[in-house]
Structure formats: structure tokens, C-alpha cells
Amino acid sequence: MSAPQLPPEYVPPTPVEELSVRSAEGIRLHVEIHGRPDAPTVVLAHGWTCSTAFWAPVIRRLSDRYRVVAYDQRGHGRSEIPPSRARYSTRALAEDLAAVLKRTVPAGERAVLAGHSMGGMTIMAAGGRPEIAERTAANVLISTGPGELVAEVAVLPEIVRSAGVRRFLHRRLLRSRMPLGPVTPASRAALKYATMGPSSSAGQVEAMARIVHACPTVVRARWAWVLEHLDVHAGLGRIAAPTAVVVGTADRLTPQVHAHRIVAELADSQGLLLLPGAGHMAPLERPVEIAAEIHRMAAAHLAGAGAAATASVAPAASAAPVVERTTAA
Numbered sequence: 001m002s003a004p005q006l007p008p009e010y011v012p013p014t015p016v017e018e019l020s021v022r023s024a025e026g027i028r029l030h031v032e033i034h035g036r037p038d039a040p041t042v043v044l045a046h047g048w049t050c051s052t053a054f055w056a057p058v059i060r061r062l063s064d065r066y067r068v069v070a071y072d073q074r075g076h077g078r079s080e081i082p083p084s085r086a087r088y089s090t091r092a093l094a095e096d097l098a099a100v101l102k103r104t105v106p107a108g109e110r111a112v113l114a115g116h117s118m119g120g121m122t123i124m125a126a127g128g129r130p131e132i133a134e135r136t137a138a139n140v141l142i143s144t145g146p147g148e149l150v151a152e153v154a155v156l157p158e159i160v161r162s163a164g165v166r167r168f169l170h171r172r173l174l175r176s177r178m179p180l181g182p183v184t185p186a187s188r189a190a191l192k193y194a195t196m197g198p199s200s201s202a203g204q205v206e207a208m209a210r211i212v213h214a215c216p217t218v219v220r221a222r223w224a225w226v227l228e229h230l231d232v233h234a235g236l237g238r239i240a241a242p243t244a245v246v247v248g249t250a251d252r253l254t255p256q257v258h259a260h261r262i263v264a265e266l267a268d269s270q271g272l273l274l275l276p277g278a279g280h281m282a283p284l285e286r287p288v289e290i291a292a293e294i295h296r297m298a299a300a301h302l303a304g305a306g307a308a309a310t311a312s313v314a315p316a317a318s319a320a321p322v323v324e325r326t327t328a329a
Helices: 052-062 090-104 118-125 163-175 185-195 202-213 217-228 233-237 256-265 287-301
Strands: 017-022 028-035 041-045 067-071 111-116 136-142 243-248 269-275 324-326
Touching: 017 090, 028 052, 028 090, 041 052, 041 090, 041 118, 052 067, 052 202, 052 287, 067 090, 090 111, 090 118, 111 118, 111 287, 118 136, 118 217, 118 233, 136 287, 185 202, 233 256, 243 256, 243 287, 256 269, 269 287
Parallel strands: 041 067, 041 111, 111 136, 136 243, 243 269, 269 324
Antiparallel strands: 017 028, 028 067
């Protein structure tokens, strides 16, 4: 059986510029710049086992009115693979973000930061760092959590009733060092069940599978250890910038309980956006809504971004702070 065709919007766009940025400890990070060089800046941080390619449909919807910076987290995509497990930590994530911002956001200017999953954890881990705060106008945290990930993950079916057994099996699944190998119908089905909503299209599943399968096994396993022990509540509480939160109602990896915790701990919450039927991979599944939420925050908090939305970015319902909003399924 041939692989489903990749829809054009999920093919990674060609950046207008590519940079090689060195982290504080010398790890080389691959950075791409898309869109208009003179426009307000949006910075995108992807999640575990992903890459800049993950943001393709969102970049396409933002690049006609923003300068969009996307980078590969260490070990992912075209960034350098750290040589030891000691180089994998939430501190490293925060320092890498600081290095990218220093290189791509000039002193005195600010950007909107959007992080998906581990990218959102990166922004939370960086909370309170002055070198990041001074370059941040606002944040959008998508499908993410500040801790307790193994306890809350809901990948296993409800037939496994024991909470202890579920945590044990989820931990074993997270830690797995099994190579993913080529994308197959079975692996597509498993990844769709675990990471995406039931209505995800074949093209969306194919895009996600290609991205995840490209992540080196050692990188996947070493970041899994970090995620298993994740606790970025302290950094979350120190985020001063206005911050919006987004979660899919069918997210099995970081269920809604995490989004509600984040909103409760934020100093300046700009609301919670629920995406009915969307799973964990919301930027791939619902790029129109994700781009619109990033635009909503940019229009409200980033100088030069307040003009009416273009046709490629759906206008948000309101730029005012809200408690909770739900999009149409």
C-alpha cells in the first residue's frame, strides 16, 4: 500500500534565511526565518520528536504578515545531537531559547513566543529569565503541561483500571528505545490514536508520522527521561508576559487538566482556547485556529501587528482577555 500523499500545506516552506546558533554550552541549533524581514516577529518552538517541519501549515498562515522564526530543539531536525544525557534538561531548553532570541530578536524589540508540547515546556522553564522576558511581548502555550505528565497521560484504554498499572505502563511506553523504523500503516494508526484526534485526515497523519519517525531513537529516549521527571511549575509562576493557552479536547498526551493548571498559575492569563476533537498535535490538526490565536496575541501585545488580519489568518473572536473559548469542531 502506497503512503498517503502529503498535502501541499504540510510540505515545509523554504525559509528566507537559515542560521546556525550556538547554545550557551556550544550545541549548534538550526534556525529558520520565514516571511517578511521587516515585520513583527513570532518565534515557534516545537515539541518532543518533532522539528521545524511540524510548523509548516502555521508558518504558511503567518508568513505574509509576520517574520516567523522557527528552530529545531537540540537533537531534533537539523540541530546538533548532544553527546551525553547530561546535556538534556529543562535548563538546556531555556538556555537554547535564550540563544535563539538573542540572535533573532534585536535588543529593544520583542516577539510573540508560541510553544507546542515540549516547546511550551521550554517557555515555562524559561519563566523569570530576564534575557528572555525583555524580548517577549506575549506567549501562546499549546498542548502542553508543567509537570505530572506520566500521571495524567491517557494513551492506554480505560480497560486498564489500576492507576498504578497505568502509570507503570505509560512510563515504559515513554521510555521506549525501540526504533520506529519506516512509516507503515500500523505505525500511522498507532500514532494517530496516541497523538491526534479521531477526525484527523490521512494527509495530516502522514505529515505527523514522517516528522516523528525522523527523530533519532537516542534523542527520543533522552528527552523522554526529562519529560518523565518534568517540573516547570516554578518557571510558569514567574512568567510575566500575557499568555494564552490552547488544548484539544481529545489530547491524550497532555489532557485538559494541564491547561487548566497552567491558566491557574499564570500571572497574566489571556484565556484558554479549547479545540473540540483535536488531539495533541493541534498545530498540524487545526492550523487555522492556532495561527489565529497567535495573531490574536500579536495584535493585542506586539507593536506593529494590530492591523486587520489578512485572508490567510482567520480573525480571532476577540482580542480581550477571556476565561475560556471553544472553536467550532
